[in-house]
Amino acid sequence: xKTLGGIRNYDTYMDTQGIIHMDNTNxxxxxxxxxxxxxxxxxxxxxxxxxxxxxxxxxxxxxxxxPPYNPGKTTHVVIDRNLIDxxxxxxxxxxxxxxxxxxxxxxxxxxxxxxxxxxxxxxxxGGLIPNRIVFATREDSGLDGSSVELTNFYSDVGSGGLSDxxxxxxxxxxxxxxxxxxxxxxxxxxxxxxxxVNFQFSVNGASATNHEFDRTYVNNLLxxxxxxxxxxxxxxxxxxxxxxxxxxxxxxEVTGPTEISLRSDKTVxxxxxxxxxxxxxxxxxxxxxxAEQNFLDIDxxxxxxxxGIYLGYMDVVLADAIGAGTKLxxxxxxxxxxxxxxxxxxxxxxxxxxxxxxxxxxxxxxxIKALQTQQQLAIQALxxxxxxxxxxxxxxxx
Numbered sequence: 001x002k003t004l005g006g007i008r009n010y011d012t013y014m015d016t017q018g019i020i021h022m023d024n025t026n027x028x029x030x031x032x033x034x035x036x037x038x039x040x041x042x043x044x045x046x047x048x049x050x051x052x053x054x055x056x057x058x059x060x061x062x063x064x065x066x067p068p069y070n071p072g073k074t075t076h077v078v079i080d081r082n083l084i085d086x087x088x089x090x091x092x093x094x095x096x097x098x099x100x101x102x103x104x105x106x107x108x109x110x111x112x113x114x115x116x117x118x119x120x121x122x123x124x125x126g127g128l129i130p131n132r133i134v135f136a137t138r139e140d141s142g143l144d145g146s147s148v149e150l151t152n153f154y155s156d157v158g159s160g161g162l163s164d165x166x167x168x169x170x171x172x173x174x175x176x177x178x179x180x181x182x183x184x185x186x187x188x189x190x191x192x193x194x195x196x197v198n199f200q201f202s203v204n205g206a207s208a209t210n211h212e213f214d215r216t217y218v219n220n221l222l223x224x225x226x227x228x229x230x231x232x233x234x235x236x237x238x239x240x241x242x243x244x245x246x247x248x249x250x251x252x253e254v255t256g257p258t259e260i261s262l263r264s265d266k267t268v269x270x271x272x273x274x275x276x277x278x279x280x281x282x283x284x285x286x287x288x289x290x291a292e293q294n295f296l297d298i299d300x301x302x303x304x305x306x307x308g309i310y311l312g313y314m315d316v317v318l319a320d321a322i323g324a325g326t327k328l329x330x331x332x333x334x335x336x337x338x339x340x341x342x343x344x345x346x347x348x349x350x351x352x353x354x355x356x357x358x359x360x361x362x363x364x365x366x367x368i369k370a371l372q373t374q375q376q377l378a379i380q381a382l383x384x385x386x387x388x389x390x391x392x393x394x395x396x397x398x
Contacts, residue, residue, distance in 0.1 A: 004197060005235045006178035006260060008283050027279025030173025030272060033057070033147035034136030036121070039098035040161045046093065049156040051079040053164075056151070057115040058143035061169040065144075065270045072149075073141045075114035079104055083111075098131045101160050105133075115141040116148055133161070137170070139273055146170030146273020170273030174204055175263030177255070180235050185215040185227035188287060192216065194227055196286040201243055203264050203278050204271055209246040210282075213238065232260050250278075 003010060008023040043051075059072030081093050087107050088100060095101050098120065105118040115138050121129045137148045149167040153159070187194045194215025200208035215227035221241055222234055229235055232254045239252050239262070249268045255261040262278060269276075 002183055003179075003181050004283070004285075005183050005229050005238070006180045007197075007199060007280055024283040025279070025281050026176075026283065027277060027281065028173050028176040030146070030274050030276035031171040032137050032139055032273040033145075033168045033170040034134055035148065035150075035165055035168045036132055036134045037161045037163075039101050039131040039133055040159070041095055041097065041101065043095040043101070043157045043160050044093060045079075045081040045084055045095075045157055047081050049081060051155040051157065051160070051162075053077055053153040053162070054151045055109070055114050055116050056149040056167070057137040057147060058139065058141040058145040059147045059149070059167060059169075060143075060145040060270065061147065061172070061272055063169070064172045064272055065266050070143055070145060072143065072145060072147060073115055075112050075116075077108050077112050077114055079108045083108060095160065098133055099128070102133050105135075105162075115139075131161075135162075135165075137273070139170075139275060144270040144272065144275075146275065172272045173274070173276040174269055174271065174278045175261065176278050178235070178239075178260040178262060180232045180258050180260055182228065182230050184229070185213070185218050187215060187227075198282065198284045198286075199280045200282040201247065201280055203247060203250060204269065204276050208281060209243075211242040213242060232256075232258065236260055 008026050010023050054074055054076050056072045056074040058070075060069040062069055084091060084093055084095065084104060087103060088095075091100070095104060102118045102120055109116045109118070117136055117138050119134045119136065121132045121134055123129050135148060135150070137146055139146050147167050147169045148165075150162070150165045153162065153164050185194050185197070188196075192215070196212060196214045198210070198212045200210055202208035218227050218229065218238065219225055221238060222229070229238060236252050236254055239260070243250060243252070249265045250262060251265055252260065252262050264276075264278065
């Protein structure tokens with residue numbers, strides 16, 4: 001089954017500890033509009049000194065949607081000595097480092113309800129990257145776009161690294177590529193319908209819908225008998241049949257020799273940034289996990305370092321054996337029930353046939369007795385006629 005034609009990113013695999021991993025999520029999400037800058041300071045504010053600028057958030061991205069374009073929300077922001085004394089009373093009007101500048105910028109942006117914020121950035125070890133500040137949209141303006149832009153910057157005390165910027169748009173996450181690889185839905189033992197694949201699908205955080213297909217579904221849909229999906233076009237047909245009814249505004253099409261695109265229709269969906277997402281979750285294949293090595297290859301003496309893998313393999317095999325035993329037990333129970341039913345039915349039929357035979361015999365016996373009675377009466381009538389012939393002749397003469 002592998003990637004299921006691109007529905008999931010990779011096939012199941014066993015790690016060095018013998019644990020089998022299954023990829024059950026394949027989603028894409030958007031990123032908000034933001035830019036970053038490096039702090040340069042310190043900044044010393046005397047009474048009357050200010051830093052001011054205009055910030056515009058959540059303008060529409062012309063690359064993502066069709067016109068008309070919303071220009072976004074613009075707010076004028078001012079930082080002065082009073083703001084610094086309020087939030088850093090012991091600083092004596094001095095912003096000394098990037099953490100303090102981030103704090104003051106956030107307070108200024110919040111008190112004007114600008115819809116923007118600033119944050120610091122952590123490195124791979126969890127520590128803050130020195131002097132780096134991110135300026136971003138909160139995406140709470142109520143607009144569809146996701147962007148941030150700084151204009152009309154002015155300062156009496158230096159920039160601190162901040163200055164006018166072009167508009168920075170967020171990334172629209174309601175589109176994703178599916179990298180197609182041919183695959184086949186096999187039979188599952190005696191189950192001709194075959195292996196069953198389940199998944200959920202959702203766009204932009206809406207409630208996910210459930211979908212499933214198996215070998216029979218694929219064959220009926222594509223007019224095949226082998227359960228194979230051989231081309232990107234066939235994969236598009238399969239996905240459209242599963243998703244199209246619940247998500248009519250999702251466009252699914254072939255975009256390359258081995259690539260398929262799933263995306264929301266931009267004429268209907270104008271959202272951008274973190275408000276957008278698309279993808280598959282809860283991906284489940286009925287026969288997984290599968291043991292990924294041969295039982296006869298287990299050799300603890302020669303490979304003591306693989307004990308973890310062997311134990312993981314045995315866990316999978318044991319689970320499969322228990323599952324198979326459960327199925328056999330269920331089948332045996334059904335067979336016993338059918339056997340009991342057959343015996344009961346046979347006994348009932350025997351009794352019914354016996355009653356029918358008895359009823360037929362009674363009817364035949366009654367009929368025979370009636371015929372015998374008629375025969376005796378006829379014989380007696382003939383005897384009377386023979387013994388008294390003259391009396392009978394006289395009857396006819398009269």
